[in-house]
Amino acid sequence: MRSILRVGAMATVAATALLTAGCSSPAADEPTAEGPVELSFWAWAPNIEKVVELWNEENPDIQVTVSKQDGGDPAVTKLLTAINAGSGAPDLMQAEYQKIPTLVASDALADISEGAGDLEDKFPEGVWSSVTLGGDALYAVPQDSGPMMFYYREDVFKELGLEVPTTWEEYADVARAVHASDPKRYLGTFSANDAGWFAGMAQQAGTSWWSIDGDSWGVDIDSEATEKVASYWGGLVEEGAIDNKPMYTPEWNAGLNDGSQVGWLSAVWAPGVLSGNAAETAGLWKAAPMPQWEGEEATGNWGGSSTAVTSQSEHVEAATEFATWLNTDPEAVQALADVANVFPAATEEAEAALTTAPEFFSNQPDFYDVAADVAETVSPFTYGPNVNVAFSAYNDEFAKAADAKTESAFVDALKAMQEITVSDLKDNGFNVK
Amino acid sequence: MATSSTLTPPLRSRRDSVHGHEKPSPVATALLLLGALYCLLPVLWVLMASTKDGSELFSTFTFAPSTHLFDNIAQLSAYRDGLFWRWMANTALYAGAGAIASTFVSALSGYVLAKFVFPGKGAVFNILLMGVLVPGVILAIPQYFLMAQLGLTNTYWAVFLPQIISPYGIYLARIYAAAAVPTDVVEAARTDGSSELGIFARIAMPMMLPGLVTIFLFQFVAIWNNFMLPYIMLGDDSLFPITVGLNGLLNQGASAPALYTLVVTGALLSVLPLILMFLLLQRFWRVDLAAGAVKA
Structure with missing residues (x-):
């Protein structure tokens, strides 16, 4: 190694x-x-x-x-x-x-x-x-x-009579229902600023962006599994069920405070961020395991x-x-x-x-019991030597895609990310499979 | 050289004639008011926002004041045992000492360029002019490598030394020296047997003083607001100036909330000394304008 x-x-x-x-x-x-x-x-x-x-x-x-x-x-x-x-x-x-x-x-x-x-x-x-x-x-x-978990506003879910989504399909339905109840309200946002977040989602889908094979590196960012994740989010953004603004902005903070962001796909450390950014919503949130794709229970790490x-x-x-x-x-x-x-x-x-x-x-x-169970389901994932390049490619390409608001733009962004990452590895003298 | 010295007086007399004589034009006034609004609104925002606590900041009306200013200041002062005030002191040191040193170097170089004839003078001045065109940000990385070779990164010197030489400051000083220090006076002093340094310190410097105040203020503000250089040079947060320190409070990583209220309050406190500085030194600026008018 x-x-x-x-x-x-x-x-x-x-x-x-x-x-x-x-x-x-x-x-x-x-x-x-x-x-x-x-x-x-x-x-x-x-x-x-x-x-x-x-x-x-x-x-x-x-x-x-x-x-x-x-x-x-x-x-x-x-x-x-x-x-x-x-x-x-x-x-x-x-x-x-x-x-x-x-x-x-x-x-x-x-x-x-x-x-x-x-x-x-x-x-x-x-x-x-x-x-x-x-x-x-x-x-x-x-x-x-930072095993990833799903956070949601329990009070809003109750008010709208929504069940906590356990699959991504249900998540999409809940997202639509939340947005339909109030056009300003979203179950979540696709953040083009947080490559680590998206990597965690890909990790959950069972893929790894890098791999080692003998003395060469493999880059598999545009794998089928990640493409599934990208087009899922692209689809939700395209139909407007999910917001397309980045996280960790004043606007997003305001959304957490005023209840226009009623869910957050985050990690076990979320309580610290939520209490810092939206202190007055204490006691209104709940944590649950991530919605799942088919197959074994899994989560990513953010x-x-x-x-x-x-x-x-x-x-x-x-x-x-x-x-x-x-x-x-x-x-x-x-x-x-x-x-x-x-x-x-x-x-x-x-x-x-x-x-x-x-x-x-x-x-x-039982917050930490939930967290401990989730932590055991983290999928394996390998990071490569040019994560910074891949992540900044994510920021650039997915920012464009989030603006474009089309599913195909999301898939294209992923392809661009793959190309940029591979050519950077090659330029730096690594063997690439 | 000759062009620069003749450029200043007409500019000044025109400004003087506007003052008091002509009728104010409503269009110009409206434009200026608009400009003032544009400049002052963000300041008003900072003022209002720094009176809000964490949950009000993003939920109440933007320009509605609240009552938490002193809580915020207390919280900011308590943050890591008053690190904020250390940053303020650091900035004051970088900007204060840096601007004084820079003003002195500028005055000396500007005076020499304006009043002495030596081979290569044109080349030096042209290179200097090119230096004015190069943004300081571009130099930060090369300067880092230079400082690293001297083993000075992560020290006060790393931020202090690169900011002493300011091409723009030297350029301004040259123009002021050419306009404000008559060559006859310099030659008379020479005939009387004064040393060159003595002429500079006792005759040229006092004559250039209003101009030097401008250079000082200019450099002071530039260093006070400088972000890139200290950001790259410093790793130890007890050496940080206020700009880098406040930026750190905003970028605590994904797993921690950004400390918005502290940053906003810190931003407000950090501009107060600048405002104070301008109010205090404005006097000298007035002297400068009046002096120019009389001479012209």
Whole structure:
């Protein structure tokens, strides 16, 4: 696995080597001769600094400073720039699972398999494989995961006499009924801004956008299953049953508040977002498993991240120790769940930590039981080394499709995404099947 | 050079003649009012929005005020132990020290370009003019790599140093120096035995002062509002200026809500010093216009 990523990495590394002739090589782990080891940690999970405070109190020898970053993509771009430049990267980094192949390909992450010890049994298989990339190395310790669930306004459903949809066909019917009851009201929206969301939907449909075959990569973004998902959403947008505006905009927030968005296909972390954006709708929402295609019960993953040690860190050992503590120590996991509002990836510790439903869902005491059941049905999915390219292609192409409001535009957007992703992989020197 | 010095006076006298003499045209007034409305509406929005709490922000009428301004400010101040105020202090430092340094460098270079004859002067000035045309954003990445080689990324210097040299500032300073510092005075001082630096510091600088205030304000605002450079250079959020910090509050990743009320309140607080700055330094600008009129 590592070697297949390196093949392509050579091209970028060679190019950047020219720019950074004066870069320094990382020194060996420094003994604690002079004062405590200082670690910098780029992260964006809310309140994660409060969890880190617990560590700092207990470990005067290893002090960790959190630097809040812009979530997801910007932090990775910044890290890669720092790696290319040869300096400026932090010791530790909160990395989304889909970014790990990209980071490994750019040599941005340290292999921490030695220092971390035996952690494999603590995490679900799918999560573990995304931090090892299926090999012997360990590139990060899983922090949280985001199994997808369906959220809906229980009060509106009752008022309209609607049943919670369990299949996508029912979802479409409910969407039509909701929109028919009030032309301003929608069961959901197709968001051309959230590639991770759409990838999760494809994952649920049983496909994987990338695959590894020997020493070459396969790209299967326009597979039959994803095309089914794309044309399903394209169809709903075309007939107007579903909104076509992106999520996480002020307009969408307003919709959550005033009840014009009465459902959200989201992930287990949704309570944090809903309580932040639409606090006054507390107690009105309920969570349910995702609507299903035919076949076995399945869901996708949206979001979720890990704690990685960067290749520029001069204190890999200390950083590994911290990353392991943060995500597996019962006290830390409890704090992650309580103050950082994440769904911890460590199975047993999460179960112990998540006993009562989030306050926003006090009307659904079994919230985390539902979530735990859903989490077990996450389908496998492989991310490739150019997720950023594929995701920005998604933003560009599907934004056009959402504007065009036709089913065929959605399918075309998917084809364009496939082409852009494949040609980028080839351009960067990867073998593509 | 000659063209630039003759360009300024007529422009000024025309402005002066408009003032007070001619009758105001209703069309022009209406257009200006429209322009003012266009500029002030967003400010009014920020003002109103910063008085609302999280749920009111997206549900109540846009320009209806509410009562939560002080709660919002308290919340913002409490965010991560007052990190917001640290960002404000950082911005004040970047913009204040940066603008002073930049103004000084601009004044010195502009004065030299205006009053000295040396080989390659035309080339230097032309390159400078090209520099005016290059947006600073384009330079951010190359500057990052330079700073990385010096090991200065993620430090105060990384944001401070690149903003000291401003081609536009130098260009303006050259024009001001040419217009405001008579060559005769410089030569007289030279004959009296003053050193070149002494002439610059004691004679040229005071004469250029109104122009320098303009450059200072211009640079101050540019640095205060700069986003790209600190965004790329800095990883440590305790070094962030207000622009990058507020942006971070909006982009917390998909799994966390954006902190809209905090950002809106922060935006309001962050423009107050700029407004204050303009009100305080406006005086010097008036002096500049009046001085020009008298000389012309």
